[in-house]
Amino acid sequence: MVDAKQLLTATDLESAGMSGLLTSRTWRGPTLTRAFVGAALGAACLWLAFRRVPVTEVLRVLAAARPAPVALAVAAIIGATVLRACRWKLLFPPGDRALRFGRLWAILVVGQMINILVPARIGDLSRLYLVERVERRAMPETLGTLGLEKAFDSLVFIVLLWALSLQANLPESLDQARHAVAVTSAGLLVALGVTMAFGERALNAAGRSRLLPARVRHSLVERWLRPLLEGLTARRHPGTVLAILIVSFLTWGAAWLANYACLEALHIAPSPVAALVVLVVLQLGTAVATSPGSLGVFEYLCVLALGVFQVGQSEAVGYGILLHVVAYLPPVALGAGLLVSKVVPWSRGLPKTQAGEVERNAADTPG
Numbered sequence: 033m034v035d036a037k038q039l040l041t042a043t044d045l046e047s048a049g050m051s052g053l054l055t056s057r058t059w060r061g062p063t064l065t066r067a068f069v070g071a072a073l074g075a076a077c078l079w080l081a082f083r084r085v086p087v088t089e090v091l092r093v094l095a096a097a098r099p100a101p102v103a104l105a106v107a108a109i110i111g112a113t114v115l116r117a118c119r120w121k122l123l124f125p126p127g128d129r130a131l132r133f134g135r136l137w138a139i140l141v142v143g144q145m146i147n148i149l150v151p152a153r154i155g156d157l158s159r160l161y162l163v164e165r166v167e168r169r170a171m172p173e174t175l176g177t178l179g180l181e182k183a184f185d186s187l188v189f190i191v192l193l194w195a196l197s198l199q200a201n202l203p204e205s206l207d208q209a210r211h212a213v214a215v216t217s218a219g220l221l222v223a224l225g226v227t228m229a230f231g232e233r234a235l236n237a238a239g240r241s242r243l244l245p246a247r248v249r250h251s252l253v254e255r256w257l258r259p260l261l262e263g264l265t266a267r268r269h270p271g272t273v274l275a276i277l278i279v280s281f282l283t284w285g286a287a288w289l290a291n292y293a294c295l296e297a298l299h300i301a302p303s304p305v306a307a308l309v310v311l312v313v314l315q316l317g318t319a320v321a322t323s324p325g326s327l328g329v330f331e332y333l334c335v336l337a338l339g340v341f342q343v344g345q346s347e348a349v350g351y352g353i354l355l356h357v358v359a360y361l362p363p364v365a366l367g368a369g370l371l372v373s374k375v376v377p378w379s380r381g382l383p384k385t386q387a388g389e390v391e392r393n394a395a396d397t398p399g
Contacts, residue, residue: 073328073329075323075328076328077323077328077332078327078332080335081334081335081349082349084345085346086346093298093346093351096298096299097354098296099297101294101296101297102354104289104293105289105290105291105293105294105297106290106358108287109290109359109362109363111286112286112290113137113140113362113363114137115283115286117137118279119181119184119283120140120177120181122276123180123181124174125173131167131169135167136163136167139159139162140159141367142155142162144363144367145364146158148325148326148360148364149324149325159178160174160175182220184280185280187280188277188281191281192311287311288307289307294351295351298350298354301341303341309338309340310334310355312337313333313336314334318330326356327356330360331353331356333352334356335348335349338351
């Protein structure tokens with residue numbers, strides 16, 4: 033259960049400098065360009081998805097949706113955010129200040145909301161800033177946990193691709209993409225393993241090198257690279273690694289459950305393999321940020337995925353719309369609520385808990 037007293041509010045973003053980050057001119061130009069290009073791509077995909085499909089047929093499919101499976105799908109999506117926050121907390125190395133799960137969950141949800149709405153992956157960057165400002169963890173250390181997060185997701189995705197190859201005869205184009213992603217993910221995992229095994233030696237050698245001035249060398253190695261490496265390598269206990277791996281599979285399982293429940297909701301012959309194909313195709317197609325909210329792209333990918341199972345285009349489009357709403361609306365609504373609600377009372381730009389700590393420390397300090 034997420035403690036409401038630990039949640040993130042809009043003041044957190046202000047104190048963390050995120051308002052400047054999101055409105056900075058540094059991001060404005062590239063983000064707007066990608067938004068226009070993504071919007072054009074989304075419009076093209078939306079046209080392809082709805083081509084030769086009467087809108088009335090799509091509305092009929094959606095009107096027949098059963099509430100219970102839809103509610104199950106929404107619960108699975110929200111549960112996936114909780115599982116991701118649990119895994120993220122496990123990925124952090126132990127520090128002198130305990131991480132609060134409620135804060136991490138709130139930061140993660142806000143990051144997801146930003147990634148959905150802004151086609152530039154700024155949400156991941158926001159997580160780095162917010163954890164540094166709110167939880168007092170070094171940004172390179174948090175970057176290391178995000179790298180491990182991607183590594184565990186890549187490992188689970190490789191397993192899913194392997195399982196899919198045993199269960200379904202995929203089109204040649206999808207099969208080629210599956211092989212390419214599997215090879216790329218395996219390469220990233222090997223690179224991560226080499227970094228974890230030899231990173232400390234490399235940093236020690238870099239610290240003794242004379243190629244850079246001592247001040248620059250110290251700043252680069254001690255303030256950035258070493259905390260980054262610590263974030264990557266700190267958690268080596270077999271029990272912790274096993275827990276992270278289990279939670280990773282459960283997270284992907286929650287996403288699969290949402291896909292399956294939406295098939296059940298629309299009376300489309302529910303198939304575990306079909307739900308898995310949708311999951312893989314959506315992951316491949318939306319891995320690179322496209323249109324804001326993946327509008328159009330998401331629906332067209334669902335049409336392509338369900339076409340493998342001879343699902344009619346009207347049903348596939350309706351399914352894509354329903355799953356799109358189920359998958360994206362909860363994080364956006366939760367993230368927006370966390371930003372606009374005054375869940376946590378603040379004092380001088382800090383939560384009361386942190387402000388109280390500052391006041392106690394000042395009182396305990398000899399005059």
